[in-house]
Amino acid sequence: xxxxxxxxxxxxxxxxxxxxxxxxxxxxxxxxxxxxxxxxxxxxxxxxxxxxxxxxxxxxxxxxxxxxxxxxxxxxxxxxxxxxxxxxxxxxxxxxxxxxxxxxxxxxxxxxxxxxxxxxxxxxxxxxxxxxxxxxxxxxxxxxxxxxxxxxxxxxxxxxxxxxxxxxxxxxxxxxxxxxxxxxxxxxxxxxxxxxxxxxxxxxxxxxxxxxxxxxxxxxxxxxxxxxxxxxxxxxxxxxxxxxxxxxxxxxxxxxxxxxxxxxxxxxxxxxxxxxxxxxxxx
Amino acid sequence: xxxxxxxxxxxxxxxxxxxxxxxxxxxxxxxxxxxxxxxxxxxxxxxxxxxxxxxxxxxxxxxxxxxxxxxxxxxxxxxxxxxxxxxxxxxxxxxxxxxxxxxxxxxxxxxxxxxxxxxxxxxxxxxxxxxxxxxxxxxxxxxxxxxxxxxxxxxxxxxxxxxxxxxxxxxxxxxxxxxxxxxxxxxxxxxxxxxxxxxxxxxxxxxxxxxxxxxxxxxxxxxxxxxxxxxxxxxxxxxxxxxxxxxxxxxxxxxxxxxxxxxxxxxxxxxxxxxxxxxxxxxxxxxxxxxxxxxxxxxxxxxxxxxxxxxxxxxxxxxxxxxxxxxxxxxxxxxxxxxxxxxxxxxxxxxxxxxxxxxxxxxxxxxxxxxxxxxxxxxxxxxxxxxxxxxxxxxxxxxxxxxxxxxxxxxxxxxxxxxxxxxxxxxxxxxxxxxxxxxxxxxxxxxxxxxxxxxxxxxxxxxxx
Numbered sequence: 001x002x003x004x005x006x007x008x009x010x011x012x013x014x015x016x017x018x019x020x021x022x023x024x025x026x027x028x029x030x031x032x033x034x035x036x037x038x039x040x041x042x043x044x045x046x047x048x049x050x051x052x053x054x055x056x057x058x059x060x061x062x063x064x065x066x067x068x069x070x071x072x073x074x075x076x077x078x079x080x081x082x083x084x085x086x087x088x089x090x091x092x093x094x095x096x097x098x099x100x101x102x103x104x105x106x107x108x109x110x111x112x113x114x115x116x117x118x119x120x121x122x123x124x125x126x127x128x129x130x131x132x133x134x135x136x137x138x139x140x141x142x143x144x145x146x147x148x149x150x151x152x153x154x155x156x157x158x159x160x161x162x163x164x165x166x167x168x169x170x171x172x173x174x175x176x177x178x179x180x181x182x183x184x185x186x187x188x189x190x191x192x193x194x195x196x197x198x199x200x201x202x203x204x205x206x207x208x209x210x211x212x213x214x215x216x217x218x219x220x221x222x223x224x225x226x227x228x229x230x231x232x233x234x235x236x237x238x239x240x241x242x243x244x245x246x247x248x249x250x251x252x253x254x255x256x257x258x259x260x261x262x263x264x265x266x267x268x269x270x271x272x273x274x275x276x277x278x279x280x281x282x283x
Numbered sequence: 284x285x286x287x288x289x290x291x292x293x294x295x296x297x298x299x300x301x302x303x304x305x306x307x308x309x310x311x312x313x314x315x316x317x318x319x320x321x322x323x324x325x326x327x328x329x330x331x332x333x334x335x336x337x338x339x340x341x342x343x344x345x346x347x348x349x350x351x352x353x354x355x356x357x358x359x360x361x362x363x364x365x366x367x368x369x370x371x372x373x374x375x376x377x378x379x380x381x382x383x384x385x386x387x388x389x390x391x392x393x394x395x396x397x398x399x400x401x402x403x404x405x406x407x408x409x410x411x412x413x414x415x416x417x418x419x420x421x422x423x424x425x426x427x428x429x430x431x432x433x434x435x436x437x438x439x440x441x442x443x444x445x446x447x448x449x450x451x452x453x454x455x456x457x458x459x460x461x462x463x464x465x466x467x468x469x470x471x472x473x474x475x476x477x478x479x480x481x482x483x484x485x486x487x488x489x490x491x492x493x494x495x496x497x498x499x500x501x502x503x504x505x506x507x508x509x510x511x512x513x514x515x516x517x518x519x520x521x522x523x524x525x526x527x528x529x530x531x532x533x534x535x536x537x538x539x540x541x542x543x544x545x546x547x548x549x550x551x552x553x554x555x556x557x558x559x560x561x562x563x564x565x566x567x568x569x570x571x572x573x574x575x576x577x578x579x580x581x582x583x584x585x586x587x588x589x590x591x592x593x594x595x596x597x598x599x600x601x602x603x604x605x606x607x608x609x610x611x612x613x614x615x616x617x618x619x620x621x622x623x624x625x626x627x628x629x630x631x632x633x634x635x636x637x638x639x640x641x642x643x644x645x646x647x648x649x650x651x652x653x654x655x656x657x658x659x660x661x662x663x664x665x666x667x668x669x670x671x672x673x674x675x676x677x678x679x680x681x682x683x684x685x686x687x688x689x690x691x692x693x694x695x696x697x698x699x700x701x702x703x704x705x706x707x708x709x710x711x712x713x714x715x716x717x718x719x720x721x722x723x724x725x726x727x728x729x730x731x732x733x734x735x736x737x738x739x740x741x742x743x744x745x746x747x748x
Binding site: 050051052118119120121134135136137138141142226228229230231232234235246247248249250 | 386387390391394417421507509559560561563564565566569706707710711714715718719736740741742
């Protein structure tokens with residue numbers, strides 16, 4: 001037994017206990033009925049026929065579109081700008097500022113936004129009023145939710161990725177940049193032709209993880225729903241619907257079917273991204 | 284997701300074959316064992332099947348130990364008062380959201396406990412009065428009138444108070460308070476402006492329009508609450524929630540009984556004397572303090588909205604109560620009801636004696652219900668003392684006991700207690716539309732289909748006539 005085994009053993013135990021076993025248990029539920037008999041795809045078709053299912057799929061798709069695009073564009077852009085900053089101290093300070101929101105635990109950071117979005121208590125109240133929103137109910141209208149959730153997710157999650165991208169940029173050999181500069185490339189051209197292509201794998205990695213997290217959207221709509229006493233955000237995402245099936249309609253099998261769908265979608269998307277970007281090719 | 288990455292990576296990086304096989308076999312065995320183990324014994328309400336049948340249900344083996352009581356923050360003084368009155372009984376108090384606004388917290392937790400076979404609380408307070416619709420089927424609540432509690436005690440609850448607790452003659456919970464709707468109004472302002480308290484809805488509508496022009500900014504009501512339908516639609520005898528069987532409901536919200544109220548509300552919202560805000564929103568307390576002329580609402584509005592430092596905080600001597608206005612031609616007066624909490628006893632409890640003692644105390648007349656309770660006690664002897672105490676406090680401008688006692692017997696029985704939350708449905712279907720300026724009348728068809736869909740999702744058969 002090599003020392004490496006000892007190092008991964010602890011992780012492996014947790015992975016099996018809290019990752020693999022629950023996944024297997026979920027798959028078992030998804031293909032059985034309440035009497036524990038094999039039921040084929042009937043849970044999946046029944047879920048798809050539920051009146052809340054298609055709207056939830058639409059909500060999550062819209063949210064993902066907004067979030068993934070802003071994440072990819074802004075994180076890469078901000079990391080590049082950060083990397084160009086000449087002053088070391090400013091760069092360090094800005095990196096730290098970017099990172100702070102990410103240090104808050106998920107639910108806590110959504111709580112911050114509940115206050116931000118309520119014009120009666122928000123420090124950004126003048127801005128909200130300027131946009132014509134005088135009450136919390138007006139701010140969290142149905143049509144605003146995807147954008148609001150994308151904003152919350154960006155605010156909580158992007159900082160960490162900016163720091164990661166910054167690290168990746170530091171890994172690009174100075175000689176390559178230097179050579180480009182001698183060839184007459186400016187800042188924009190270096191970014192476009194050298195840095196972004198060399199960051200490609202990191203961006204793909206970020207998008208895969210963000211996609212998986214995004215399809216599991218739950219905390220944001222659930223807390224908005226609680227805060228607005230059910231006016232906005234109830235049964236908004238697929239995960240909420242799964243939760244409702246499990247605990248309100250007492251149907252763990254339907255709930256598991258949704259979870260398995262999310263797992264399959266995430267796996268397929270990850271596989272597509274990985275193969276298309278040649279993620280595992282040696283450089 | 285890290286899992287996926289790792290799995291993919293594992294596939295692409297060659298590794299000693301022996302280790303992989305061993306790992307795969309190990310994981311598979313573990314999986315199989317877990318799935319097999321979890322597959323059984325997850326029948327609802329399982330876990331305490333080893334007990335004996337007594338008092339109409341299977342009781343768990345009894346033991347001593349602290350009594351676990353779940354309450355919302357409003358009911359904390361009740362537990363504290365009990366602890367003070369019974370210093371030798373140990374209470375393990377757990378604070379939760381009280382299931383308010385259809386949050387389903389209790390059901391969520393109970394279903395988890397059913398799976399694990401342990402963890403149920405002994406006594407639970409719930410602000411939702413439709414709990415019985417699922418607790419009986421889940422085997423969570425114990426029947427109280429099959430030997431646990433004497434009929435002399437249960438008979439003291441107000442007429443109809445135990446309706447939301449009763450299934451096939453068995454009483455599965457105790458009502459904490461009555462929440463019948465009345466017309467709250469500011470007597471000082473009414474007198475000052477020379478207005479008469481309306482007794483019919485058309486009069487109410489006229490006054491609302493008059494207020495909008497003569498005293499802009501003042502309110503005669505609000506429609507922004509999740510329980511708005513339980514004030515206006517229920518009182519108007521709108522058939523939105525007629526539970527006709529254990530899993531059957533009749534919904535028809537486009538009939539005259541509903542449209543007449545919807546159009547009244549639309550008119551007053553448009554005029555400006557009907558607020559779109561909820562009474563518990565921060566904006567309402569901030570904007571409407573001192574601006575409420577009338578407010579149709581439940582019996583607990585007095586303590587929770589008017590005489591509350593965190594609410595409107597209206598000064599002493601201004602607020603009075605009148606009966607809900609009626610539609611001309613209504614035979615017997617009718618009103619609605621907003622909640623009125625319940626106390627539930629767990630059928631899994633191992634401390635039934637202590638739990639029954641607690642329930643008897645907390646709902647009966649005592650230091651809590653007589654003095655501290657914010658709402659009209661459902662237990663009649665307690666209500667009598669409570670009303671006398673309210674009068675003694677001198678907060679109200681006139682006697683509130685007559686209209687409250689009257690309203691307690693006028694709650695329209697055509698609005699039932701289904702498992703789906705009417706409050707949650709109204710909140711997600713109608714309130715966003717009101718906020719963005721749609722009329723309630725235009726949203727009635729959407730309300731109809733939303734109620735039907737939610738009812739069907741809970742296994743109800745829905746008919747419209």
